[in-house]
Amino acid sequence: xxxxxxxxxxxxxxxxxxxxxxxxxxxxxxxxxxxxxxxxxxxxxxxxxxxxxxxxxxxxxxxxxxxxxxxxxxxxxxxxxxxxxxxxxxxxxxxxxxxxxxxxxxxxxxxxxxxxxxxxxxxxxxxxxxxxxxxxxxxxxxxxxxxxxxxxxxxxxxxxxxxxxxxxxxxxxxxxxxxxxxxxxxxxxxxxxxxxxxxxxxxxxxxxxxxxxxxxxxxxxxxxxxxxxxxxxxxxxxxxxxxxxxxxxxxxxxxxxxxxxxxxxxxxxxxxxxxxxxxxxxxxxxxxxxxxxxxxxxxxxxxxxxxxxxxxxxxxxxxxxxxxxxxxxxxxxxxxxxxxxxxxxxxxxxxxxxxxxxxxxxxxxxxxxxxxxxxxxxxxxxxxxxxxxxxxxxxxxxxxxxxxxxxxxxxxxxxxxxxxxxxxxxxxxxxxxxxxxxxxxxxxxxxxxxxxxxxxxxxxxxxxxxxxxxxxxxxxxxxxxxxxxxxxxxxxxxxxxxxxxxxxxxxxxxxxxxxxxxxxxxxxxxxxxxxxxxxxxxxxxxxxxxxxxxxxxxxxxxxxxxxxxxxxxxxxxxxxxxxxxxxxxxxxxxxxxxxxxxxxxxxxxxxxxxxxxxxxxxxxxxxxxxxxxxxxxxxxxxxxxxxxxxxxxxxxxxxxxxxxxxxxxxxxxxxxxxxxxxxxxxxxxxxxxxxxxxxxxxxxxxxxxxxxxxxxx
Numbered sequence: 033x034x035x036x037x038x039x040x041x042x043x044x045x046x047x048x049x050x051x052x053x054x055x056x057x058x059x060x061x062x063x064x065x066x067x068x069x070x071x072x073x074x075x076x077x078x079x080x081x082x083x084x085x086x087x088x089x090x091x092x093x094x095x096x097x098x099x100x101x102x103x104x105x106x107x108x109x110x111x112x113x114x115x116x117x118x119x120x121x122x123x124x125x126x127x128x129x130x131x132x133x134x135x136x137x138x139x140x141x142x143x144x145x146x147x148x149x150x151x152x153x154x155x156x157x158x159x160x161x162x163x164x165x166x167x168x169x170x171x172x173x174x175x176x177x178x179x180x181x182x183x184x185x186x187x188x189x190x191x192x193x194x195x196x197x198x199x200x201x202x203x204x205x206x207x208x209x210x211x212x213x214x215x216x217x218x219x220x221x222x223x224x225x226x227x228x229x230x231x232x233x234x235x236x237x238x239x240x241x242x243x244x245x246x247x248x249x250x251x252x253x254x255x256x257x258x259x260x261x262x263x264x265x266x267x268x269x270x271x272x273x274x275x276x277x278x279x280x281x282x283x284x285x286x287x288x289x290x291x292x293x294x295x296x297x298x299x300x301x302x303x304x305x306x307x308x309x310x311x312x313x314x315x316x317x318x319x320x321x322x323x324x325x326x327x328x329x330x331x332x333x334x335x336x337x338x339x340x341x342x343x344x345x346x347x348x349x350x351x352x353x354x355x356x357x358x359x360x361x362x363x364x365x366x367x368x369x370x371x372x373x374x375x376x377x378x379x380x381x382x383x384x385x386x387x388x389x390x391x392x393x394x395x396x397x398x399x400x401x402x403x404x405x406x407x408x409x410x411x412x413x414x415x416x417x418x419x420x421x422x423x424x425x426x427x428x429x430x431x432x433x434x435x436x437x438x439x440x441x442x443x444x445x446x447x448x449x450x451x452x453x454x455x456x457x458x459x460x461x462x463x464x465x466x467x468x469x470x471x472x473x474x475x476x477x478x479x480x481x482x483x484x485x486x487x488x489x490x491x492x493x494x495x496x497x498x499x500x501x502x503x504x505x506x507x508x509x510x511x512x513x514x515x516x517x518x519x520x521x522x523x524x525x526x527x528x529x530x531x532x533x534x535x536x537x538x539x540x541x542x543x544x545x546x547x548x549x550x551x552x553x554x555x556x557x558x559x560x561x562x563x564x565x566x567x568x569x570x571x572x573x574x575x576x577x578x579x580x581x582x583x584x585x586x587x588x589x590x591x592x593x594x595x596x597x598x599x600x601x602x603x604x605x606x607x608x609x610x611x612x613x614x615x616x617x618x619x620x621x622x623x624x625x626x627x628x629x630x631x632x633x634x635x636x637x638x639x640x641x642x643x644x645x646x647x648x649x650x651x652x653x654x655x656x657x658x659x660x661x662x663x664x665x666x667x668x669x670x671x672x673x674x675x676x677x678x679x680x681x682x683x684x685x686x687x688x689x690x691x692x693x694x695x696x697x698x699x700x701x702x703x704x705x706x707x708x709x710x711x712x713x714x715x716x717x718x719x720x721x722x723x724x725x726x727x728x729x730x731x732x733x734x735x736x737x738x739x740x741x742x743x744x745x
Contacts, residue, residue, distance in 0.1 A: 036514035036524050037705065040640035044524070045272075045509040054272045057244040058229035062300040065231065066095060067148040068293050069155040070286065070303065072312065076136040076167035076379040076669025083141055084159040091157055093150030095297045098142040100128035104292045109257035109283070112250075113188035115481035115540050119247075119254035122282035122315055123382050125348040127289055133162065134347040135381045136670040137312025139285055144293050144301060167669035171319065171344040171376035179377040180342070186354040186373075186390070194361040194427055197368030202336035203327045211326045211405045215397035215735045217719075219662040220317040221671075221679060222386055226274025227307060228314045230290040233300035239291060240267045244274070246281040247541035249500050252534035254283040255291055271532040273504045273542075277652075278385035279314040280504075281543040286313060311674040315384025316662060318343045318353050322397035324360075326405050327368075332419040334366040339398060342374040349382040350375065357427070358390030359398045362604070363475055365422030379669050385543060387652060388712040391476055392719075396656070399472035399720030400735065403727065413471050413724065414441055414450060425602030433601035433701035436632035437473065440608040443693055444471075448610040448628040457731035466615040468729025472717035474607035474631065478699065478708035479546040480593045483554035484537035487516070487562055488586040489578045494528070495520050497558075501531040501539040501551050506711050507641030508547055514637060515552045515705070519559035521573030537588055545709025548637060550591075553703040558589030591703075601701045605708050607631035609650070611721035612688070615729045620741035622726055624654050625688035632696035634708040642710050643692040649714020650690055655682040656715070657722035658738050 048054040073080070085097040098104075108126050112118020127139045141158055145151035171180075186192045203210060231242040239261060245251045251268040255261070273280065290303040305313055320343045327336035339356030356371030386392070406413040421438060424431050445451065453469045454460050460467040485499040497516045503509050513529045520527070530536065539551050559574065566585050568577035578585050612626035629646050636642045659680040663673050673679040698706020719737060726744070727733045734743045 036517040037637050039514065040638060041510065041514065041524060043507060043510045043641065044513050045503070056226055056272050056274055057231065057242045057270060058302060058304050060231055060242040062231065062233050065300045065302055066144055066146055066297065067151045068142050068144045068290060068301050068303040069151040070139050070289065070309070071141040071143065071155050071158055071160070072309065073133045073136060073138040073140050073162065074670065075133055075162050075164045078133045078162050078164040080131040080133060080140055081161040081163055085141065088143055088154040088157040091150065091154040093146040094143065094154045095146065096144045096293065097158065098293060098296060103128050104295045106258040106288065106292065107260055109254050114544060115546065117249050117253060117538055117540065119250045120282045122284040122384055123348045127285040135379050136668060137309065137381050139289065142289050142293055144297050167379035169378050169380065169664055169666055169669060171342060171378055172321065181375050182373065183350065183352055183375055186352045186357065192352060192354055192357050192373050194357050194369065194371040196426060199336045199338050199368045199370050202368040203325065205335065207330060208327045208335060209330065209408055211401055211408055213324055213401060213404060213735055215322045215324065215400055217320045217393045217396060217737050219319050220386060220656060220660045221311050221662045222277040222279035222315070223310065223676065223679065223681060224275025224277060224279065227310060228280060228284065228286060228305040229303065230287045231300060231302045232291040232294040234294050237261060238265045240269065241287065241291060242269045243287055244280055245270050246273065246276050246502055246504060246543055248502060248532060248534040249538045250541055251283060251287065258288055259291065268534040269532060270502060273502055276504045277387045278389065278543060281541055282315065282384050284314050307676065308674045311662060311671045312381045315382060317386035318345060318351065318383035320353055320355055320393045322355055324397055324401040326401050328405055328409065330409070332409055332411050332416045334364055334420050336368040337366050338370045340372045342376060344376050344378045344380065346380055346382040347377050351383045353393060354390035355394030355397065359394035359475065361427040362425055363398065363473060364420035366420065366426060369426060380664065387649065388476060388716050391716045395472065395475065395716045396719040396737065399717050400723050403724040404733065412455070414445060417441065417473055428602060430600065430602040433603045434632065434634065434696060434699045435606055436696040437606045439695045440606060440630040440632055443695055444608040444610045444628050444630040447691060447693065450610065457728055462614055466617055466729040468613045468615065468725040468727065470611045470721045470723065470725030470728055472609045472720035472724060474609055474713050474717035476545060476605050476713035476716055478549065478603035478605055478634065478702050479544045480549040480553065480702055481540040481546050482590065482592040483539040483550040484588065484590040485551065485554040485558040486537050486586065486588045487558050488584060489520060489562065489574060490584045491579050491582050493522060493575050493579060494526050495522055496528050496530065497555060498530045498536040499539045499551050499554060500534050500536040501547055502542040503531060504542055506645060507638060510641055511548055511637040512551055512555060515555050519556050521575045545711045548707055548709050549703050552705055552707060553591040554589060556704050557591040558587055561589040562587035603699065603702050603708070605631065605633045605713050607713055609717040609721040611725045613722065613725040613729055615726065620744035622658055622739060624686065624722060627688065627690040629690065629714065630693045630695060631713060633694060633710050633713065634696065634699035634702065635706040636694050637705070637707050642694065645710045646692045646714035647690050649712065650718050651682050651687050653715045653718020654687060654722060656737060657719040661738050
C-alpha cells in the first residue's frame, strides 16, 4: 500500500461542502430555537445615559431585552496565552459591564424574540441616550499620543523591544549606504465568507454552544469560566468554519451574549454577527506606522537595521502588532538591530490577529526598504537578499533548523525568468502598458503546541480518529486523515477523522500555523500507544493485528513539543515571492498578471491543499497591496467601509497566474513528520513584492498602502 502522506488527494470533506451537507454554526437547529439581535453604540466615546426598551418588550414575539440592568451576571474569564488551551479574549471587558463607551459598535443591549424578523423589528424600537465625546482616532497625536506605551510582551512572550549591537554607531561608520523611510499600513478587516455566529443552549447546569470558532477548547474554557461551570459541563461544537483568518481565534462578546440570553429565556438562542457588525465586533488588523532605517556596506552587507513600529489598539484590549520583532530581528544576518514598538490606544474596536500578525505588515515595510536599498546600491534585489542570507536567527542566536532560502530564490529566478529583468524603472513594456517585476522574501515561524487524539480501530479494517481541532477550510480533515491512514496501515478511504468538538481530546487553536504540526504528532503518538496496548510488533500493520484479534482496539495519546529541540533551534519557514504587474499609465490602473511563489515549509503532507494555502495567501497579499482599507469617519469613529460593496477584496479578474513550488526536506526539529504549517506564510512578503513591482514599472515608490490610482497619478 502506497503512503498517503505526500499525496495530493482530494479533500475528504469536499463532497459534504458542495452538496450542502456540511453544517456551519448558524445552521444547527436545536428544538425551541429563538433568535437574538445585538444593539451597538453609534458613538465611539462617551457615556450611556439611559436605555428605554419598553416599546421593544411589548413588540410581538419578544422574549427579553437584555441590558446592564437585567442581564445574567457572569465572571470575567482569565486571558491565557496562545497554545495553552486557555481562552484568548478579544475584549478584556465583559459586555454590559459599565456605562462607559469606548468604541463605535460596542454592545449595549440584546433583543431576543421567537423569530429573527421580530427581533430585528424590536431592536429598532429600543431607545438609547448617550453623552457623546469627540473620539480620538489619531494614533500619533491627541490623547492617543499621551496613551502610547512600549509593551515588552507579545502573545505573552517577552522580547518585543529587541536590541542587539549598536545601530547608531554602525550607521555612523564611514562608507555606509543608508536608507530611511516610513511605511504605513491601514486597518484591514478579515471578512471570511462565514459570518461569526453562536447558538447557545442551557440544559440545567450544562451548556452547549455551536460556535464559529478557531478554538473549540478555548471557547469551552471561556464559557466555563464565565458561568462558573466545570469544563466538562460545557461543550463547544464547530465541525466546519467558513474561513476565519484570525477573527475567530479569540473569544468575542457575541458568544458570551448568546449564552447569557439562553440562560435568561430558557431556550436555545442564535446570535449571528452581521456583515456590518463584523467590521466592529470580531477584530481587525490594526494600522501600523513603520520607520525603517537600513545601513549597508557598498557590497550590500547589512550593518544596521532599525525597525520602529507604532500600531493602534483599543481601550478594551492591549493587542500588539509585532511588525519589527517578527521580521527585522530574524530574517537577515546583521549584527546591529533594534525593533522598538509603540502602542497607541484609540477609540476603535479591539484589533486581533489577522493572517500572519507581525510578519505580514512587517515584511511589507522591511522588504520594501530592502528594495529601495538595492536601488541605492545599484544592486539586484535578489542578490542583496542572498548577500544577507544567514543560518542563525539573530534574535536569539539559535541556528535555524532549516532555511533553504537560497534554493527558494534559485528556483524562483528560474521559473519567473528573473534574468530577463531590465532594472531601469519604466523600461519594460507590453504595448502601451508598463511592466514591473518585484521580489520579496517570505517568512513565518514553525509552531507546534500540545495536542491529543483518540483512535478506535475495528476488525473490519476501519478507523475512527478524533481530536478537538478545527478546519477553517485549510484542509485539516484531509491531512489528518492521511497521517492517520499511514500510521495505522490503512487506505485513506478506511479512515474517518472527526474534529470540531470540545468533548474530543484537546487540541490547540487553529492559529499561528500550528495545527498540522501539532495534531499530526498527536495522531502518531496515539497510534504508537495503540500498538503498545495490543502488543503489535514494530513494522506490523496495526490494522492487520486488530483484524487478526477480532476485537476492536482504541487508545488515546498526547504529544508536546520537545524542549531540547525548542532550545537548540529556531524553527521557521522561508520563501521567495516574485510578482509581475502591468500598469496602464493613463488610468494608473495596476494589475497583477503573473506570480511565482517558492516555499520551504518542511514536509508537505498534501501538495494540493498546501498549494491552495499559498495561493490563498498570495491572493490576500494582492488585496492588501492594492485594495483593502477599512476607513473610519473621524467625526463619529464608525467604519464607513462596512460592507463588501465598499471594502474591496480581490476577485478572479484581479489575480493573474500564480505558480506555487515547494523546496527542501522534512524538518526533524519540529515533529516526527517534519511538517511545518503553511496557512500564513503565503501572505508574507506578498504586498512588498507588488509594491516593488509597481516601482519598477512606474518609478513611483508608494509607501502607504493600499496602492490606489491616485497615488500613482
